[in-house]
Amino acid sequence: MKLVIDDACYAYDTIFSDFGEIRALPGRSINNASVQDADVLIVRSRTRVNQSLLQGSKVKFVGSTVAGLDHVDQKYLHDNDITFFSAQGCNSMAVAEFVISAIVNLADELEFDYQEKTLGIIGVGNVGSRLAAKANLMGIKTLLNDPPRQAQEDLPDFVDLDVALSADIVTFHTPLTFDGKHPSYQLLNEGNFHHINDQSIVFNAARGGVIVEDIWQKTQTKVNIIDCWENEPNINQTLQTNAYWATPHIAGHSVDAKFMGSFMVYEALCAFTNTKQDDSIVNLINPGILSVKQDNLKDTLNQIYDFKQDTAAITNVDNFEDYRRNYPIRYEWHHFDSTTVLPIV
Structure with a gap:
């Protein structure tokens, strides 16, 4: 099996390698020529999935590791018997x-x-x-x-x-x-x-x-x-x-969200191919217990991740795409042992 995967999909090599040969490309570079002999296409939001992209290809499964749907022509996929899965809720x-x-x-x-x-x-x-x-x-x-x-x-x-x-x-x-x-x-x-x-x-x-x-x-x-x-x-x-x-469309770019996007598509692809899941993959995100010892909520949240650096990063708007693709590590709140009670629910 051949897979074409957006190279911004989290841990794609670890998560999807057992399915077959992977060709990883930047999302904006995935085009009709690059998917002609692919069986599986896994994308994020930067690839427009439609007739122009898929016509003449062998693709029978499309997975999107992001929550948005506006980049995918679902009617074309349905009409051409191409299975589609989107990681709704991952971020x-x-x-x-x-x-x-x-x-x-x-x-x-x-x-x-x-x-x-x-x-x-x-x-x-x-x-x-x-x-x-x-x-x-x-x-x-x-x-x-x-x-x-x-x-x-x-x-x-x-x-x-x-x-x-x-x-x-x-x-x-x-x-x-x-x-x-x-x-x-x-x-x-x-x-x-x-x-x-x-x-x-x-x-x-x-x-x-x-x-x-x-x-x-x-x-x-x-x-x-x-x-x-x-x-x-x-x-x-x-x-x-x-x-x-x-900020450069990164509100949902936590490590947890990016992993969950890939993992949800992995689960769907396992079901599509009737493949048994590797139980170790679900535990791929394990940073251990992280500590924050601040006495107020603002400083606690900003120590976990100061979003203002995302604004500073695109003062020069030419950095928009590169910053998204190389986004700093950011873990969600449940990983943290915090002196201040966090609104985790």
Whole structure:
């Protein structure tokens, strides 16, 4: 069996080597010629998986080690009997930790009590649900908005989009969708941007395209935290310059998340090929007990990982892609023995 794998997939050589011959390439370099004789394709978000890529190839299994779906033409895969698996939820804890870290830093630097703020969470799937649980543990009032879930589950505590946008802190965690009853493309747009004002704190840790950036760059807010951008890596430099944290789409880039993305695809490929799993792979991430001896939550979180270095790393925007591909080691909170109680849930 021949596998073409994005070389940014975590531990791909260890995890997938038993399946056959691996050809590892940067995601943006994977093209039709490189997959012609491949049986399996494993990608991250930088490879557009569609007819143009796969036509004429032998590929019968596509695995995506990231949570997003907008880079994959699922209809083409279905119509051509190509099995597809996406690692939904693999980075949900990492993104939730990213948002909480930013809120805690902002509360300290801008001198507000986060327990007196409302947090509008738009998109309450894997990430939004984890974030809501952490926020509730910290005493932050949440306003949850997710029309697709609301339609299916009749959740009485959910609010409409306008209410969520009127929160003190607004954070987006939707997939990027263009059709259906509730498309998320340009969800925050000229028709509802008036809910965002000069006291709003706005996060985009979802997907570029969820917020109309041309309007956002002209809208005065209290703070913007932007991890996801339109036209990456050619990002909006006005928004970048004015943001509190402007990071290169790395909110979900913990070691744990990257491992889990690869591991979830590994499990799916084992099922597809009727291969017995190697039990040792699940324990591949084992940094031991890491210690943090700070007496407050902000310093504790920043010792675990100071996200401001991610902003500094792309002061020169030409570093965007290289920094993502060579991202520093960052472990999630549950690995740490902390003097200060962490909001782990």
